[in-house]
Amino acid sequence: MGVDGNYKWVGKRTVRPDGTDKVTGRALFSADSSMPGMLIGKILRSPHAHAKIKSIDTSKAEKLAGVKSVVIGKDFPNLPNKTISIGILAANFSEMSDKLMARKKVLYDGHPVAAVAATTSAIADKALSLIKVEYQVLPHVIDVDEAMKPKAPLLHKKMITVGVDPAPTKASNVASRCEFGFGDLEAGFAAADVIIERTFKTKPAHQGYLEPHGAVVSVAEDGQVTIWCSSQGQFMVRSYCARLMQIDEAQIRVIPAEIGGGFGGKTVIYLEPVAMALSGRAGKPVKMTMTREEVMRATGPTSGTSIDVKLGATKDGKLTAGEAELRYQAGCYPGSPVGPGAMTAFAPYNLENVKTVGFDVVVNRPQAAAYRAPGAPMSEFAVESVIDEMAQKLGMDPIALRELNAAKEGTTAPYGPKFGPIGNEQCLEAAKNHPHYSAPLGPNQGRGVASGFWFNVGGESVASVNINTDGTAVVLSGNPDIGGSRASMAAMAAEVLGIDYDKVRPIVADTSSIGYNDLTGGSRTTFASGMAVCNAATDAVDQMRTRAAKVWDISPDAVEWSEGHARPAGPNAGDFEPMSLADIARTSAKMGGPITGRAAINAQGAAPGFGTHIVDVEVDPETGHVTVLRYTAVQDVGRAIHPSYVEGQIQGGVAQGVGWALNEEYVYGDDGCLQNTGFLDYRMPVASDLPMIDTVIIEVPNEAHPFGVRGVGEVPIIPPLGAVANAVSNAIGVRMTDLPLSPPKILAAIKNGS
Amino acid sequence: MHDFAYHRPQSLEDAANFLRTAEDPLLMAGGQTMIPTLKQRLAAPSDVIDLAEVPGLVMIDVKKAQVSVGAMLTHASVASSPEVQAALPALAGLAGNIGDMHVRNRGTLGGSIANNDPAADYPAALIGLGATVHTSKRQIAADDFFTALFETALAGDEIVTSVDFPVPELAAYMKFDHPASRYAVVGVFIAKFGTDVRAAVTGAGPCVYREAQMEEALTRDFSPSALADMTISPDGMNTDLYAGPEYRANLVKIMATRAVEAALKGGG
Known part of the structure; x- marks a missing residue:
């Protein structure tokens, strides 16, 4: 084994273990669980963008036959207003609780103000219509640039911008300021022959998962809570529910359903604590599912943004300085991904002078949630557009300009660290040499190129590999399978154990069946949980080597494991008939009991991904x-454990x-x-x-992972914004800076010439 | 969805009787507009009368000068009919571009025209070809059938049974479809019958209409260049989240020009 090895299962297109159930409809998603006596829970939402709640009268709803419980904001615990880290996430539970159920003010159209549980959906609807909420409507602000103006309506009267020294004395909608970079911008721009400055805008986009949020929650008489729901992390759901509802984590068991898409949007919770409150009061299980309208109005899209970019270059194409100011909509409370946006903006480039400043700005919209590579698509769109324009101004090929300035091993990233081995240059070269890049274009056609960068993430993972007495194995991991991770876990376990892929059954365990795992996000699962699975399988292998050593009465170090067999490590170790995994497993009762490999890690060494x-x-x-006529995506993934996925x-x-x-x-x-x-x-x-989206997989292995994994899911959403905008701009001869590029907008640009 | 009584009458007369006697009846053809409307609770009928088993409504009769289509014929059936493709390719092409495959497999001609959505495709074909609508009571000229936004000349207990489309010398339909709904942001149906030219526009206004200045210009000279200097006024045109009146006015001219080009090439 090793990152450059030839593998039997890793890198092969195996059939996914969850495939049959999904194709036949047997797979259980969040809305598919039901329990005897279950109630239906529904939420009453604010019809106003910004309003003071003067009163809520639930008395008529409570009296309606079939209504079993009604809750409003005051029924939820009030929590300290501070940010706490949980694994790879950070959360302010006071704010989170207010987002789940408004207390004094509603902050966006769709903000929950009350919830009911009733015996039928129709009764629940009727009950919602009987709740009387008296609002005092306040001025609202939707746009990020408007929200930053001095006279903008304030969402939070006491919010002082964090990250500005000295701290402002006046409240504003700017929650925080962040800054990254190094070098001497002034000198950098002074050395430039060409300087381009542009402002870009992007709109919020929803993750668009097919499965709306849903949960079934049972609060038993002894306070034990069971939650069936789909999320990107059953442990995230448990942590958040425990803190929001002020009960012990050990009292909550979260059973992950299959997930019908997440893309970052299911790294937060909306329904589970509300269902807990309703179920606890009613003494019956409660099912809550969102309609698509609720998903659109009240779950988190990614931020809309407004971004200024300034880029300087010498006439022979050397980038001399890059600067960007990024203004991101956070939604109703702080928390836009402006930080990662500011860190990634210039990351594909080797810049001596670089500075990015980000502002996290609250507006009267639902709280922004993560969406693949949170923050990066917008900032990299802005920079990649300016890179394209720079290539035009310099008369250079856009890939040649990128190659000349490409970040590579040893380059200091704009956000601080030095890159190790990365595949940026390999992606650019593969793109340049791809037949697509030299294919002729027809009239009214344009070609666009863009690069993308994402950090990729490690974090905490636990895995178990249980060896069965018939020579098969069950792999337990704790990350919801969004992109085919079970197939990857099974392939890696099969590779390490040396048994066939279909002898390995991977499952996603619930919070009471396995140790803590950070959620599925940041492209961490195949890297971090995959590492845990490899380590757990290796642990099982070590136990089996030890048992073989005992049988042969030699040192465990003299036993090697290859192709699923314990073998003497060499002629000096002795001459013994190899023992297969099945041979060892069959005798496990006599040899010390069941064989279970375990690993609990905080995976280090996540390596960045690049794409062109x-x-x-x-x-x-x-x-x-x-x-869109043709699309080719080149990406360094480290190692494609399962190329199809x-x-x-x-x-x-x-x-x-x-x-x-x-x-969108x-x-x-x-x-x-x-x-x-x-x-x-x-x-x-x-x-x-x-069109068919052609993919080119580049494999520059990440040495920190047993098979070289970097991560896949984030990078590919980053370049399309810039690539498409560049292609359209090149087709019409007008630089397009305001997404989305709807036909009326493009037609106006063609007519106006700017 | 609210509760309702569901009926599946076996004759046109029984279906009409439900329309006369039920408190708040609603006919169902393919259900492609009706069911989403029910799900969104924009409609709450007391009775839904499904026309699926009423005999005689699923037919195609293609003659040299006329294509007759039954009210319950699906868009997919019209699009894939070799007879319609040969006799009136513009109609087959229009049907084949309505909504998406799922809509075309369920949606029907009768349902589309009785609903008279301002952005539906079929009304443009009826007006563009000067079709005749047959109902359970009478015949109605297409020009008299579509009266206003979501309104038709149909009486409360009247049911569309079929439509006769005259076969033109040349015809084509061009639409700019909404990227999500696939309804026409603007669609223009152009047909030439000897010296008579008809130009029907859907999507642009509150109801399908004939564009008189286009018909005059094309009657003089049936070529794309006949429309080149024409100005289409945006006054009264629809505005929605996607596009405003000016954008639609531009599309009317562009789609009409392209329809003339396509008609001269054989339609579709």
């Missing part, structure tokens, strides 16, 4: 309509990025209420909107 995308578009000059993740990221670039946007009315609350008005691309 090429896209061709055709713009209809008379309507502004864009057709790597390709699938890349293609999915591209599809979402193209939607963000061309179609939240449309708010003057009243601050969301107007497009469903997929009929919020357009995500479907198969017929896109």
Whole structure:
């Protein structure tokens, strides 16, 4: 074994263990669980973008036959207003609780103000209509630039910007300021022959998971809580519910359902604590499921942004300085991904002088949630657009300009650390040499290129590998399987154990069946939990080597493990018939009991991922309509444990990025209420909107992982925004800086020439 | 969805009787607009009358000068009919581009025109071809059928049974579809019958309409260049989250020009 090895299962296109159940419909998603006596819970939401709650009268709803419990904000514990770290996440539970159920004010259209549980869905609806809420409507603010103005309506009267020295004395909607970079910007721009400055805007985009949020929660008479729900982390759900509802984690068991898409949007909770409160009062289990309208109005899209970029270069293409100011919408409480946006903006480039400043700004919108590579697609869109324009101004090929300035091993990243081995240059070279890049373009067509960078993440993971007496193995891990991770876990375990892939059954265990795991996010699962699975399998192998050593009466060090057999390590170790995993497992009762490999780690050594995308578009000059003609995505993944799911993740990221670039946007009315609350008005691309997305997998192994994994899921959503905008700009000869590039917007740009 | 009584009458007369006697009845053809409307609780009928088993409504009759289509024929059936493709390719093409595959497999001609969505495709074909609507009571000229936004000339107990489309010399339909709903942001159906030209526009206004200045220009000269200098006024045109009146006015001219080009190439 080793990162450069030839593998039997790693890198092969095995059948996914969860595939049959998903194809046949047997797989259980969050709304599929039901319990005897179960009630239906529903939420009453604010119709206003910003309002003071003067009173809530639930008396009529409580008296309605079939209504078993009603809760409002005051029924939830009040918690200290401070930020606490849990694993790779940080949370302010006072704010989180207020987002779950408004206390004094509603802060966005859709903010929960009350919830009911009733024997039927219709009774629950009727009960909601009987709750009388008296509002005092306040002025609202939706746009990030508007929210930063001195006279903007304030969401939080006491909010003082963090990260500014000296601290401001006046409250504002700017929650915090962050800054990254180094060097001498002034000298850098002075050395430039060409300087480009541009402002870019992006709209919030929803993750668009097919499965709306849902949960079934049972609070038993002794206070034991069982939660069936789909999320990106059963332990995240447990931690959050325990703290929000002030009970012990050990009292809560979260059983992960299959997840119908998350993309970051299920790294937070909306329903579970509300269902806990309703179930506890009613003494019966409660099921809550969101409608699509609720998902759109009241779950987190990613931030809308407004970004200034300034870039300098010498006439021979050396970048001399890069500067960006990023303003991100956080939603109703602080927490936009402006930090990672500011860190990643210039990361594909080797810059001596670089500075990024980010502002996290609250607005009257639902709280922003993570969306693949949180923060990076917007900031890298802005920078990649300016890189493209710089190449044009210098008369250089856009990939050649990127290659000349590419970050590589030893480059200091704009956010501080020095890069180790990375695949940035390899991606650029593969893109340059791809037949797509030299294919001829027709009239009204344009080609765009963009790069993307994401950190990738490690974190805490636990795994167990149980060896069965028939020579098979069960792998327990604790991360919901969003992108095919069970197949990857099984492949890695099979590789380490040396048994066939279909002799390994991977399962995602509940919070009471396995130790703590950070959630599925940041492209950490195949890296960190995969490392835990490898370590647990290695632990099982070590136990089996020890047993063989005992049988042969030699030192365990003299026993090696290969192709699923314990073997004497060499002629000096003795001449013994190799023992297979099945041989050893069969005799486990006599040899010390069951064989269980375990690993509990905080995975270190996560290695960054880079990608380069090429896209061709055709713009209809008379309507502004864009057709995506061809798309090629090149990405360094370290090691593709399962190439099909790597390709699938890349293609999915591209599809979402193209939607963000061309179609998707939240449309708010003057009243601050969301107007497009469903997929009929919020357009995500479907198969017929896109060409086949060709993928090129680059493998620059990450030495920290047993098989070289970096991570896949984040990078591919980053380059499409810049690549598509560059392609459209090149097709029409006008630089497009305001996403999405809807046909009316493009037609206006063609007509106005700017 | 609210509760309702569901009926599946076996004859046109029984279906009409439900319309006369039920408190707040709603006919169901393919259900592609109706069911989402029920799910969103925009409609709460007391009775839903499903026309699926009423005999005689699923037919295609193609003659040299006329294509007749039964009210319950699905868009997919019209699109894939070799007879319609040969006789009236513009109609087959229009049907084949309605919504998505799922909508086309369920949605029907009768349902589409009785609903008269301002952005539906079929009304443009009926107006563009000067079709005749047959109902359980009478015949109605297409020009008299579509009266206003979501309104038709149908009486409360009247049911569309079929539509006769005259076969033109040249015809084509071009639409700019909404990226999500696939409804027409603007669709234009152009048909030439000898010296008579009809130009029907859907999606742009509150109801499908004939664009008189286009018909005049194309009657003089049936070529794309006949429309080149034409100005389409955005006054009264629809505005929605996707596009405003000016953008639609531009599309009317562009789609009409492209429809003329396509018609000259054989339609579709």
